[in-house]
Amino acid sequence: MLKGKVAIVTGSTSGIGLGIAEVLASQHCDVMMNGFGDEKMIAALQARIQRQYKVKVGYHGADMMQPDEVQAMVKATRRELGSVDVLINNAGIQHVAPLEEFPRAKWDAVIATNLSASFHSIQAAIPHMRKKKWGRIINIASAHGLVASKEKSAYVAAKHGLVGLTKVAALELAGSGITCNAICPGWVLTPLVQKQIEEKARDKKIKVKEAEHELLAEKQPSEQFVTPDQIGKLIVFLCTPAADQITGAALSIDGGWTAQ
Numbered sequence: 001m002l003k004g005k006v007a008i009v010t011g012s013t014s015g016i017g018l019g020i021a022e023v024l025a026s027q028h029c030d031v032m033m034n035g036f037g038d039e040k041m042i043a044a045l046q047a048r049i050q051r052q053y054k055v056k057v058g059y060h061g062a063d064m065m066q067p068d069e070v071q072a073m074v075k076a077t078r079r080e081l082g083s084v085d086v087l088i089n090n091a092g093i094q095h096v097a098p099l100e101e102f103p104r105a106k107w108d109a110v111i112a113t114n115l116s117a118s119f120h121s122i123q124a125a126i127p128h129m130r131k132k133k134w135g136r137i138i139n140i141a142s143a144h145g146l147v148a149s150k151e152k153s154a155y156v157a158a159k160h161g162l163v164g165l166t167k168v169a170a171l172e173l174a175g176s177g178i179t180c181n182a183i184c185p186g187w188v189l190t191p192l193v194q195k196q197i198e199e200k201a202r203d204k205k206i207k208v209k210e211a212e213h214e215l216l217a218e219k220q221p222s223e224q225f226v227t228p229d230q231i232g233k234l235i236v237f238l239c240t241p242a243a244d245q246i247t248g249a250a251l252s253i254d255g256g257w258t259a260q
């Protein structure tokens with residue numbers, strides 16, 4: 001379905017981004033991967049996805065906190081893979097601390113990675129998408145883009161900001177063939193969440209499995225994790241003509257979290 005299209009997936013060396021890259025590749029989309037990690041591990045991932053799905057898979061190591069590197073990644077994608085049709089802004093980090101103790105440097109890093117990076121990548125990708133009169137921009141926000149939790153000030157602010165940025169981009173791009181939407185997942189079991197589960201287990205002196213259950217039960221009525229594959233498949237749907245008029249939306253995929 002996506003044969004001949006090229007997607008950038010930021011933060012695709014792990015978790016949700018990796019899942020999205022795989023689903024897009026399974027639909028014959030060429031993919032530019034991005035994210036941190038061990039060089040050998042990344043090269044192996046790249047080679048496996050390329051071989052398994054018979055698509056081109058590039059890698060760009062841009063630090064999404066650095067606007068010039070974000071721009072360079074978009075340019076490199078056009079040069080190496082020939083286009084930028086689908087932009088998935090997924091790279092993200094978390095820091096959990098009460099407001100009074102929240103370190104300034106962590107605030108700056110969370111806002112830069114989870115919000116400003118998307119502004120820079122969207123700005124760099126739009127001119128090319130406009131020329132092609134087609135594009136899909138999908139920002140991976142969060143249930144925390146719609147509602148708050150304690151001790152996540154920077155993350156909640158960044159994700160609410162990302163939903164706002166999505167709406168502005170949708171308005172400015174309306175009618176151009178380019179849509180911009182946010183996806184708002186609930187809990188997905190990735191390294192980012194595993195760290196929070198382990199911290200909970202340590203703080204409450206309970207088993208990791210118990211902490212995992214508590215984490216789900218507190219927010220996510222289905223008490224089941226969302227999977228990266230499910231998020232990838234929602235993205236594939238957003239790339240179909242059936243989704244041409246879906247733009248500026250914040251789409252929840254959260255087991256009922258934000259229905260409460």
Ligand code: NAD
Binds near residue numbers: 034141143
């Ligand atoms: P993860 O930690 O497994 O993966 C994060 C990815 O982002 C990694 O590839 C990492 O290398 C990359 N990354 C981090 N900082 C970067 C930077 N400065 N430059 C380039 N790459 C960088 O996390 P995840 O759970 O897969 O999260 C992915 C996205 O989904 C994030 O935006 C997160 O906020 C969002 N999200 C996650 C959940 C969840 O429950 N896991 C829920 C809602 C939203």
